[in-house]
Amino acid sequence: MKPASLRKYRPFHEKFDIRLPDRQWPDRHIERAPIWCSVDLRDGNQALAIPMNVEEKLEYFQLLCDIGFKQIEIGFPSASDTEFRFFRRLVDEKLIPADVTVQCLVQAREHLIQRTFEALEGVPRSIVHLYNSTSPLQRKVTFGNASKEKIKAIAVDGAKLVRKLADQVTDGEILFQYSPESFSDTELDYAYDICKSVTEIWGPTKESPIILNLPATVEWATPNIHADMIEWCCRQLKKDGLRDKVQVSLHTHNDRGTGTAATELAILAGADRVEGTLFGNGERTGNLDLVNVALNLNSHGIATGLDFSNLDEIRMTYQRLTRMAVHERHPYAGELVFTAFSGSHQDAIKKGMDLIDSDSVEWAVPYLTIDPQDIGRNYEAIIRINSQSGKGGVAYVLDREHGLDLPKSMHPEVGGIVSRQADELGRELTIEEIRESFFNEFVNRNAPLSLLDHDECHVENANAEGILVHQRAKRGNEYGWTFSLSHAGEKSVVEGYGNGPINALAHALEKRGLKDFKVTDYRSHAITDGSAADAAAYVQIVREGDNRSVWGCGLDPSIELAGLKALVSAYNRLHH
Structure with missing residues (x-):
C-alpha cells in the first residue's frame, strides 16, 4: 500500500499489552493430536456463495464421518428453517453414528436458545455452543457502545438458560461450549472474566468438562502473540482450579495467512481442541485448514484419528458439494504440490526415490515431506517436464512411467533434447510427449x-x-x-x-x-x-x-x- 495509508494502522501489541516473559510454549513439542471438531457444515457453509442444500449437507456429513471426525458442528438450527430441517433429518433418520457428537451454534439470545433445544430433542449426545461478541470494537460498533457489564450479562444470562434447559433434557446428553467471539481482539482479563463466570454457572467436573473456545475470529496478531494469549488463559484456569475441568479450544481464522502456524503454536501453549474446516473454507480468507494441520502431524509420525489416505477423492467431493476450488499449490491436496519442474529438484527427488525403493524404511526424499502414496496420490505427477527441467527429471519420468532405467551418464544427453523441445513449444510436456521425444531420437533408429x-x-x-x-x-x-x-x-x-x-x-x-x-x-x-x-x-x-x-x-x-x-x-x- 502507499506510505500515506500506513497512518491508518498500528501494531497489534500497542492495543493490548500482553506480557508473558516466562512463556513455556516455545520449548515444547507437539506430541499428540488435539480433539478435532469440523465446522464445515456451519462456519464453512455460511461462507459459500451458494450454500449447500439439505441433500448436499447430508453427503458432506457422511464424508466427515468417513474421515473420522468425532465432533461435527452441524449447523445453526435457530437461524433458518433449512438449518433446522437438516438438523432434524439427521436425528429422525438416525444418521448420526453412535461415536459422533454433533454440535450446534447459538447466540446468547433467549428465543434462539429455546429453538435450539427444540432441534436437540432425541439427539443422543450433543454440544450446545453458546457465543456472544466481546471485543471493544464489537462493543462499540455492533452494540452501540455497550458497557463491559452489559456484554458480560448477555453471556451469563445465556449460560443460565442453557443450563436450565439442559437439566430438563431426559433423552440425551448435553455438553456445553462457550465462545467469547472476537477473543483475538478482546482484553485478555475481560475475556477470561466472562469465561470464568460462564464456567461457574455450568459447573463442570473432571468427568464432565466444558469447552471454552477462544476464537481468533479475526487474525489480528502474529502467531506468537496468539500462543501467548492461549497460554495466559490456560495458566489462569489452572490458578483458579479449573484447568482439568475445561477443554481449551481453538478456532483460528486466516486473515494474515498464518492460521496453521497460529494453531500449532497455540497447541504448544496448551490448547486441547481445534475447530476448523476441510481445505480452510470460511469467511474472508477462511478458517483453519484441518487437512493441513492433521497431515502436518502425520508427517511427524503423530496419529490423528483422521483418515486422509484418499485425499484426491475427498478434494473432489468437497469441490463438487461446495462449488469451491482447491488451489493447485494448496498444501498436500493441490494438483502441483508434489510436482517439481526445476532440474536440480528433479535430480534430488529421483535420487531420493531410488534409495527409498531399494533399501529405506524411513521416508527421506528431498523436497517431499511425505510419501504422496500415503494420501492416495501417485508418483505420476511428482516430476513434470518443461524448459526448466533437468536431466534427472526426464530420466525419472522415463523410468517411472515407461520402465526405462537410463544409465546415469546418458541423462544429460536425453535431458537436453527433451528440455529443448519443451522450450521450443513454450510449455510443459506430457508424459507421452516425453516418451515420443525419447523414442524418436534414441530408440531403434534404422537409417542410414x-x-x-x-x-x-x-x-x-x-x-x-x-x-x-x-x-x-x-x-x-x-x-x-x-x-x-x-x-x-x-x-x-x-x-x-x-x-x-x-x-x-x-x-x-x-x-x-x-x-x-x-x-x-x-x-x-x-x-x-x-x-x-x-x-x-x-x-x-x-x-x-x-x-x-x-x-x-x-x-x-x-x-x-x-x-x-x-x-x-x-x-x-x-x-x-
Whole structure:
C-alpha cells in the first residue's frame, strides 16, 4: 500500500499489552493430536456463495464421518428453517453414528436458545455452543457502545438458560461450549472474566468438562502473540482450579495467512481442541485448514484419528458439494504440490526415490515431506517436464512411467533434447510427449544403417573320430556372427567376431569400412517381468577423431537383439 495509508494502522501489541516473559510454549513439542471438531457444515457453509442444500449437507456429513471426525458442528438450527430441517433429518433418520457428537451454534439470545433445544430433542449426545461478541470494537460498533457489564450479562444470562434447559433434557446428553467471539481482539482479563463466570454457572467436573473456545475470529496478531494469549488463559484456569475441568479450544481464522502456524503454536501453549474446516473454507480468507494441520502431524509420525489416505477423492467431493476450488499449490491436496519442474529438484527427488525403493524404511526424499502414496496420490505427477527441467527429471519420468532405467551418464544427453523441445513449444510436456521425444531420437533408429538379420556363424570340423560335426565359428576367444546389413540402401552380408554380438557387429562394420568409433559403455535390463518381457539396452559410442560421444537405445523381446539395435541407433545418431 502507499506510505500515506500506513497512518491508518498500528501494531497489534500497542492495543493490548500482553506480557508473558516466562512463556513455556516455545520449548515444547507437539506430541499428540488435539480433539478435532469440523465446522464445515456451519462456519464453512455460511461462507459459500451458494450454500449447500439439505441433500448436499447430508453427503458432506457422511464424508466427515468417513474421515473420522468425532465432533461435527452441524449447523445453526435457530437461524433458518433449512438449518433446522437438516438438523432434524439427521436425528429422525438416525444418521448420526453412535461415536459422533454433533454440535450446534447459538447466540446468547433467549428465543434462539429455546429453538435450539427444540432441534436437540432425541439427539443422543450433543454440544450446545453458546457465543456472544466481546471485543471493544464489537462493543462499540455492533452494540452501540455497550458497557463491559452489559456484554458480560448477555453471556451469563445465556449460560443460565442453557443450563436450565439442559437439566430438563431426559433423552440425551448435553455438553456445553462457550465462545467469547472476537477473543483475538478482546482484553485478555475481560475475556477470561466472562469465561470464568460462564464456567461457574455450568459447573463442570473432571468427568464432565466444558469447552471454552477462544476464537481468533479475526487474525489480528502474529502467531506468537496468539500462543501467548492461549497460554495466559490456560495458566489462569489452572490458578483458579479449573484447568482439568475445561477443554481449551481453538478456532483460528486466516486473515494474515498464518492460521496453521497460529494453531500449532497455540497447541504448544496448551490448547486441547481445534475447530476448523476441510481445505480452510470460511469467511474472508477462511478458517483453519484441518487437512493441513492433521497431515502436518502425520508427517511427524503423530496419529490423528483422521483418515486422509484418499485425499484426491475427498478434494473432489468437497469441490463438487461446495462449488469451491482447491488451489493447485494448496498444501498436500493441490494438483502441483508434489510436482517439481526445476532440474536440480528433479535430480534430488529421483535420487531420493531410488534409495527409498531399494533399501529405506524411513521416508527421506528431498523436497517431499511425505510419501504422496500415503494420501492416495501417485508418483505420476511428482516430476513434470518443461524448459526448466533437468536431466534427472526426464530420466525419472522415463523410468517411472515407461520402465526405462537410463544409465546415469546418458541423462544429460536425453535431458537436453527433451528440455529443448519443451522450450521450443513454450510449455510443459506430457508424459507421452516425453516418451515420443525419447523414442524418436534414441530408440531403434534404422537409417542410414539398418540391421536386417543376424545369426551365429557355424562351421563343420572333424572330431577325434574323424566325424564332421557342426560347431560355432570361433577365432581365439571370439565367436563369429553373420550380419545382414543395409547402409544408405546398399545391402551386404558381413561376418564379425567378438566376445559378444555387439563387439562382433562393430567388427563387421569395420570390415565394411563403416567403423569410425569405439564402444565405451553398454547396459541392459528387462522392462517387465516374465519370459515374454521386452528388454532395453543402451550403448554409448565415441567417434575417433573428434571424441564426440552419443548414446543409442534398443528395445526388443530379445536382450541380445536389443543390444544390437542400441548400437545401430547410436551409430545412426552419430552419423545423422
